[in-house]
Amino acid sequence: MSSAHLRVTHAGPLVSVQDAGRFRQLRYGVSPSGPMDRAAHAIANAALGYPEDATAIEVSLGGLVLECREGAVTFAIAGGAFSVNCGGKASASWGVHTLHEGQKLTIRGGSWGSWCYVAFAGNLSSQDWLGSTATHSMTKFGGGLLQSGQTLEITDAKVLADRVGDLPCPAFAHPDGTVHVVVGPQDQHFPQASIETFLNTAYRLTDKFDRMGLRLDGPILELSEALSIPSEPIVRGSVQVSGDGAPTILLSDHQTMGGYPKVATVVSCDLDRLCQMRASDRVKFVAVTPEQAIQLTRAEATRRRDYMDELSLPRTSLTERLLSENLVSGVINATDR
């Protein structure tokens, strides 16, 4: 079995190793971690024909530069619109390429998006914690944050020539500034006017945005009374309102319990797109019923499955197939917007 050795010549903050997540451990205080954009992570793996939950690298806007010291490996990039250069050649931010010995891969922030994923045709050797390589950024448990100077080892590294090419960036990958929420579960602690403010005002993302959560800037949300409510479980997508009235959305590495009231919870199918937004972007929250939320998630799952089914086929004819099945209306050029 051949392996590839990639030296990390630059890794920005919060560039980390992530599999799909560490599930079913919330009762021990362990959040799922895993990718901020789960769909893009899955797509990067699926583009190589690997399991969707395989270990990959999550690249933040801080960017990543890898240098292939030994071997060769095919890799896929998906998520946002990053600036990618592989072996001296600029390429689209969604695509499959091969990195050969002596070549460099440079990924930097581009026109939109906050996170992209690099999956390898091989096994990225990484530390496991509780059965998962997902990195919990606060404790660094799991595969860990990448550091400049370290060397990554890809065992069983493969060159998959038939998979090399551009990947279509699906429309569902792109944030559109709208996020669906189900009001509650502590809406009783907010006066009706506060809930209406939350739903009728565009909030801005602040730069207090990391893997734990995202603080919003906008009208403060008054509470009905000064509160000390018993802590309760938090989920990825909980919108909690702290004492100063500012809403914060909890994300992949969220704490598992919290005593701040939650005005709403983001519907799961909108979280990937929300995570791809950037500081100062505007977001509008639209309330749906729990039943509508389930319908939205099921419809999104169908769109993702259709896209994934196409990806599992060899690359050469992928774009044509998407075009012929008129899925192109759901495909946008990642550099266009």
Next chain:
Amino acid sequence: MQPCFKPVADHSLLVEVSTEISEEANHTVLALDKAIIEARIDGLQEVVPALVNLLVIFDPLTTDHAQVEARIRALLPIKSAGQSASRHHVLDVCYDSELAPDLAAVAKASGLSTEAVISAHCAAQYRVGMYGFAPGYAYLAGVPEAIQVPRKTAPVRDIPAGRVMIAGPQCLCTTLIMPTGWSIIGATSAKIITGDPEQPFLFKVGDSVSFNRIRRESL
């Protein structure tokens, strides 16, 4: 107690047993947690017990809030399970002043000597009410009223792992380097994140805990 069900997004139900913290409410939560897991409800992914409520997470592609709620309602009324399945853990603690920077302040606030605070802390029996905040952070209910102190107004940074600390009725052994506003009264050699893949966490929610005073050299 008649629980209240609240939908959370597209994938969870919050089951609220009470809005006030009490031992009885927590016992009911733990009994319900056990019953829900044993009921093997279709599409159920995870149950997360807290002090007075629990979260039931399900797969929105295969089930929905109404179906999961109906299955849980069918388990009611729930009988408090008592302590039958729970284990007792005795944790060694060293209360030496270098390892217990807040012991003197707790003694002062309680109007007791530091020895009396230590005796009270050791004499009490605690119960794992929930895990929360960070990996392995088990909230142990049962700090005697005589030594209860509020949280500090501002957290202190970089508290090492393995410290024993209290705030109000809760006691907690740290597992990570973390900031905290709790009062640090000792250090323990117990590993709550065990490193054993078969049983990665020392306690199960509902287990009981007590503390055994040891000398520094035994730590």
